[in-house]
Amino acid sequence: MTDTKSDILQGTLDLMVLKTLDAMGPLHGYGIARRIEQVSDDVLQLNQGTIYASLLRLQQRRWISASWGTSENNRRAKYYALTKAGRKQLAAEANKWERMAGVIGRLLRLAESR
Amino acid sequence: MKTRLLVLLSRVQAALSGRRADADLNQEIDAHLTMLADENIRRGMTPDEALRQARLRFGGVAQLEESQREQRGFPRLEGILRDVRYALRVLRKSPGFTLVAVLTLAVGIGATTTMFGVARAVLLRPLPYHEPNRLVRIFETNPLKRWTRTAAAPANFADWQKQNTVFAELAAYSGTNDQGEAQINLFLTGQGEPQRLKALSVSGNLLRVLGAQPWLGRTFTDEETFEGPGRVVIISYGLWQSLFAGDPGIVGRTVQLSGRNVDVVGVMPPGFFFPGRDVQLWIPFAYKPTVFVQARRPHWLNVIARLRPGVSLEQAQQDMKTIAGRLEQMYPDTNTKMGVRLEGFHDSLALTSRAPLLMLLSAVGFLFLIVCVNLANLQLGRAAGRTREMAVRQALGASRGRLIRQLLTEGLVLSVLGGAAGLALAAAGRAALLQLAPSALPIFADLRLDRTVVIFNVALAMLAPIVFGLAPAVSASRADTLNDRSESTSTGSRTMLVACEVALSTVLVIGAGLLVRSLIRLQNVDPGFNRENAVTFNLALPGARYPEDANVVRAVQEIERRIREQSGVQAVGAASTLALRGFTWTGDATVEGRSADDYERELRHESITPDYFRAMGTRLIAGRFLTEFDGAPRNTVTVVNESLAKKYFRGADALGKRITFGRPTDKDPWVTIVGVVADMKQDRLDAAVQPEVFVPLADNTQNGITFVVRAVGSTDAVLAAARARVREVDKDLVLTDVTTLGELVQASVGDQRFRTSLLSGFAAVALFLAALGIYGVLAYFVTQRRRELGIRLALGAPPAGLFRMVVRQGMRPVLAGSLVGLAGAYAVTGLMTTLLFGIQPLDPTTYAVTAAVLGAVALCACAVPASRATHVDPLIALREE
Numbered sequence: 001m002t003d004t005k006s007d008i009l010q011g012t013l014d015l016m017v018l019k020t021l022d023a024m025g026p027l028h029g030y031g032i033a034r035r036i037e038q039v040s041d042d043v044l045q046l047n048q049g050t051i052y053a054s055l056l057r058l059q060q061r062r063w064i065s066a067s068w069g070t071s072e073n074n075r076r077a078k079y080y081a082l083t084k085a086g087r088k089q090l091a092a093e094a095n096k097w098e099r100m101a102g103v104i105g106r107l108l109r110l111a112e113s114r
Numbered sequence: 115m116k117t118r119l120l121v122l123l124s125r126v127q128a129a130l131s132g133r134r135a136d137a138d139l140n141q142e143i144d145a146h147l148t149m150l151a152d153e154n155i156r157r158g159m160t161p162d163e164a165l166r167q168a169r170l171r172f173g174g175v176a177q178l179e180e181s182q183r184e185q186r187g188f189p190r191l192e193g194i195l196r197d198v199r200y201a202l203r204v205l206r207k208s209p210g211f212t213l214v215a216v217l218t219l220a221v222g223i224g225a226t227t228t229m230f231g232v233a234r235a236v237l238l239r240p241l242p243y244h245e246p247n248r249l250v251r252i253f254e255t256n257p258l259k260r261w262t263r264t265a266a267a268p269a270n271f272a273d274w275q276k277q278n279t280v281f282a283e284l285a286a287y288s289g290t291n292d293q294g295e296a297q298i299n300l301f302l303t304g305q306g307e308p309q310r311l312k313a314l315s316v317s318g319n320l321l322r323v324l325g326a327q328p329w330l331g332r333t334f335t336d337e338e339t340f341e342g343p344g345r346v347v348i349i350s351y352g353l354w355q356s357l358f359a360g361d362p363g364i365v366g367r368t369v370q371l372s373g374r375n376v377d378v379v380g381v382m383p384p385g386f387f388f389p390g391r392d393v394q395l396w397i398p399f400a401y402k403p404t405v406f407v408q409a410r411r412p413h414w415l416n417v418i419a420r421l422r423p424g425v426s427l428e429q430a431q432q433d434m435k436t437i438a439g440r441l442e443q444m445y446p447d448t449n450t451k452m453g454v455r456l457e458g459f460h461d462s463l464a465l466t467s468r469a470p471l472l473m474l475l476s477a478v479g480f481l482f483l484i485v486c487v488n489l490a491n492l493q494l495g496r497a498a499g500r501t502r503e504m505a506v507r508q509a510l511g512a513s514r515g516r517l518i519r520q521l522l523t524e525g526l527v528l529s530v531l532g533g534a535a536g537l538a539l540a541a542a543g544r545a546a547l548l549q550l551a552p553s554a555l556p557i558f559a560d561l562r563l564d565r566t567v568v569i570f571n572v573a574l575a576m577l578a579p580i581v582f583g584l585a586p587a588v589s590a591s592r593a594d595t596l597n598d599r600s601e602s603t604s605t606g607s608r609t610m611l612v613a614c615e616v617a618l619s620t621v622l623v624i625g626a627g628l629l630v631r632s633l634i635r636l637q638n639v640d641p642g643f644n645r646e647n648a649v650t651f652n653l654a655l656p657g658a659r660y661p662e663d664a665n666v667v668r669a670v671q672e673i674e675r676r677i678r679e680q681s682g683v684q685a686v687g688a689a690s691t692l693a694l695r696g697f698t699w700t701g702d703a704t705v706e707g708r709s710a711d712d713y714e715r716e717l718r719h720e721s722i723t724p725d726y727f728r729a730m731g732t733r734l735i736a737g738r739f740l741t742e743f744d745g746a747p748r749n750t751v752t753v754v755n756e757s758l759a760k761k762y763f764r765g766a767d768a769l770g771k772r773i774t775f776g777r778p779t780d781k782d783p784w785v786t787i788v789g790v791v792a793d794m795k796q797d798r799l800d801a802a803v804q805p806e807v808f809v810p811l812a813d814n815t816q817n818g819i820t821f822v823v824r825a826v827g828s829t830d831a832v833l834a835a836a837r838a839r840v841r842e843v844d845k846d847l848v849l850t851d852v853t854t855l856g857e858l859v860q861a862s863v864g865d866q867r868f869r870t871s872l873l874s875g876f877a878a879v880a881l882f883l884a885a886l887g888i889y890g891v892l893a894y895f896v897t898q899r900r901r902e903l904g905i906r907l908a909l910g911a912p913p914a915g916l917f918r919m920v921v922r923q924g925m926r927p928v929l930a931g932s933l934v935g936l937a938g939a940y941a942v943t944g945l946m947t948t949l950l951f952g953i954q955p956l957d958p959t960t961y962a963v964t965a966a967v968l969g970a971v972a973l974c975a976c977a978v979p980a981s982r983a984t985h986v987d988p989l990i991a992l993r994e995e
């Protein structure tokens with residue numbers, strides 16, 4: 001899987017960002033990117049800049065909010081946090097994703113068992 | 115949906131917050147890169163390598179910034195706004211240029227919008243009737259009488275009604291003059307001061323033919339066309355509101371009109387008018403039915419008809435021609451050679467206005483072009499001064515298209531400002547037109563700045579920058595290097611533009627010159643009477659109180675006698691019709707000695723009192739005037755005009771010859787010609803005088819009498835005295851159409867004066883703009899060549915020589931332009947022939963004067979920069995380099 005970078009769907013990245021913020025609490029862009037890479041065991045290698053397109057999109061929809069803060073190494077960084085609407089959206093998206101994954105999983109299993 | 119709204123809201127916020135978001139993102143990216151680099155260092159990289167790897171990991175910063183910008187606000191809109199902001203800043207930096215540009219644009223767009231508004235009101239806006247384009251007007255024509263558009267005779271009208279197969283219905287009305295102004299005056303009496311009201315008499319079905327519904331009450335019935343027991347009237351909404359205070363019980367109320375009781379049966383809706391806006395009430399003809407059977411003369415019915423669906427004007431014309439032919443066979447006495455002419459109703463009303471309006475509209479189009487050319491010229495001049503700016507911007511990466519867009523935006527900003535000012539100017543122009551020249555506009559026209567006019571204005575403002583801005587923008591953006599090669603090409607194109615301006619202005623000035631000379635000729639035409647020191651007014655003696663001719667004659671004599679006793683009064687006279695009013699009575703006449711079928715069918719006749727010619731100041735050519743002894747008990751004498759004497763007796767002495775006022779077979783009594791008077795202009799100053807006879811008022815009494823009082827002293831005093839004397843005779847009489855003979859003549863050329871002053875105004879503005887263009891280019895030329903001029907002066911060149919050199923440079927495009935303009939005028943002014951009087955479109959004087967004026971103006975425009983050239987200080991000029 002060498003071309004994972006380009007294979008991330010827009011909606012998928014949004015979902016990952018939402019889930020990451022849900023799990024980790026407020027985080028800066030670098031942190032989010034790092035976290036996604038770690039969780040995927042570095043299978044997902046992002047152009048880290050692409051995360052900002054997703055962050056802006058989520059902000060415009062009022063699913064996350066942003067504010068300036070100071071990082072653990074005493075650096076000024078912008079922190080993103082999940083909003084109430086974002087949490088609701090995450091639940092809905094996760095639900096949808098799981099159902100979708102279930103369907104695809106079943107489909108694949110069916111194909112194998114033949 | 116809600117999400118989309120939130121996104122939109124965010125974009126709006128971002129757009130409003132301007133550059134803050136950019137800075138924010140920058141900081142954020144910086145922080146991100148530092149954190150990445152920090153980690154790389156922890157992994158053991160050198161700081162440089164760490165930062166390089168971090169950048170790689172992050173991806174393109176510039177792309178991200180750009181895509182975020184796109185995602186954030188409204189990038190395209192912001193681009194335009196940025197251009198506009200920049201344009202405003204640039205324009206604010208050169209206020210002189212901006213002011214001149216906006217003002218000229220305002221004049222160009224304002225004048226064009228105003229004229230378009232007039233043209234729209236007169237020619238384009240549909241009349242407020244049901245399917246107005248199906249309404250046609252029917253005239254009678256007769257080559258024997260030189261009739262081309264004459265009103266119909268009642269019996270002919272009735273036959274058309276019965277026999278045609280092409281009209282849904284025909285209706286008739288009467289009581290308007292050539293301009294469509296209402297001529298019937300009725301006086302509302304019985305409640306205080308008598309009020310004069312303008313009325314129109316109509317056939318009962320007229321309002322139905324128009325498809326007009328009443329606001330209150332009913333319209334007339336078909337029976338009401340004819341004489342009946344009751345008298346009825348329908349009033350306009352305006353009259354209902356003003357004179358009757360909107361009385362809700364108005365329908366059914368009885369009012370007194372000129373002494374008669376009349377029932378109000380209806381009120382027309384607001385905004386309804388027919389045929390002009392001046393008519394305040396409509397009354398049925400109320401003639402005996404026999405009139406519509408027997409009367410094939412005189413001709414006094416205006417006929418309007420509604421075409422059946424699917425019938426064209428040509429088909430209708432064919433059908434009517436057949437009917438007219440049939441009538442000609444049946445009634446050879448009256449209908450020989452009598453034909454019909456059909457015109458669309460709107461076209462018919464606008465007939466006389468069309469040619470001058472189209473002329474003014476094209477003139478204003480020329481003016482608009484001149485404004486654009488002038489602006490292009492100014493822009494080019496500025497562009498030459500901005501080559502450095504353009505080159506720098508191009509070097510910094512601005513594409514050529516981007517620069518053109520910027521320059522066009524500047525033009526657009528100017529044009530929008532100019533357009534807004536122009537709209538204000540058009541509003542003012544409309545008010546001024548209504549104030550100054552109400553009579554020059556057709557009476558039905560409604561001058562309004564409606565949506566179409568405003569859209570036109572905006573369209574002009576959008577069009578202008580493309581016309582004046584594209585060429586300069588393209589040429590300015592070509593400045594790809596820092597040398598000044600482009601400046602010489604721009605001077606070349608500017609010279610071209612000046613030539614264009616001069617050419618266009620030449621055409622306008624020649625057009626204006628032709629009109630001015632026509633007007634002067636027209637005003638110098640001898641009207642056949644003395645226009646100084648005489649006032650005139652009309653009196654209508656109500657039939658209810660003056661039933662017999664004798665009553666009328668006695669009243670007129672009494673009024674004359676009392677006015678004559680006033681001090682300062684030299685002569686008082688009265689007549690049935692007045693010169694230059696275009697209204698006349700006509701009848702058959704037979705000249706003694708001619709063969710039995712050779713008689714005059716429509717000889718003009720006027721009934722006058724003995725002193726009428728003295729009051730008018732009309733010259734007696736031979737014989738004598740009428741006296742108070744003529745006319746009673748039976749008239750045996752007449753006075754004729756010079757045209758009659760010439761036409762009927764071919765120069766032989768007319769005195770003593772006899773004519774009758776009837777056909778040879780009628781055996782009317784002979785009357786002897788006892789005097790010949792100078793021709794008085796009857797219809798217009800520019801129309802030939804027709805033969806006319808004058809008979810004593812006592813012999814042929816008409817109601818509706820025009821008085822003429824020749825007196826020294828102020829007009830107001832004379833009129834006040836006359837009014838008081840009239841009151842003494844009958845306190846219910848009202849003086850109408852009060853004016854002086856001088857004003858009568860002026861009013862008769864009102865249309866001509868209106869179009870002449872407008873075109874002259876346009877020409878003056880054009881000339882001024884052309885001068886501005888000449889000056890601008892030459893002033894620039896002098897500035898550019900300052901060093902050269904300085905050196906020449908230092909080497910001893912005579913200033914006069916330099917002056918001549920600069921002037922020659924400036925006059926070159928003027929010469930070329932005016933030659934093209936003269937040729938253009940030669941081609942164009944031929945279209946103006948119908949608007950001219952007494953001169954040819956190729957009038958050499960006008961062409962010569964125009965060339966001289968243009969040359970003089972151009973020389974003045976050249977002289978200023980040229981004299982500046984001779985005052986260049988060589989030292990300063992050299993030091994500047």
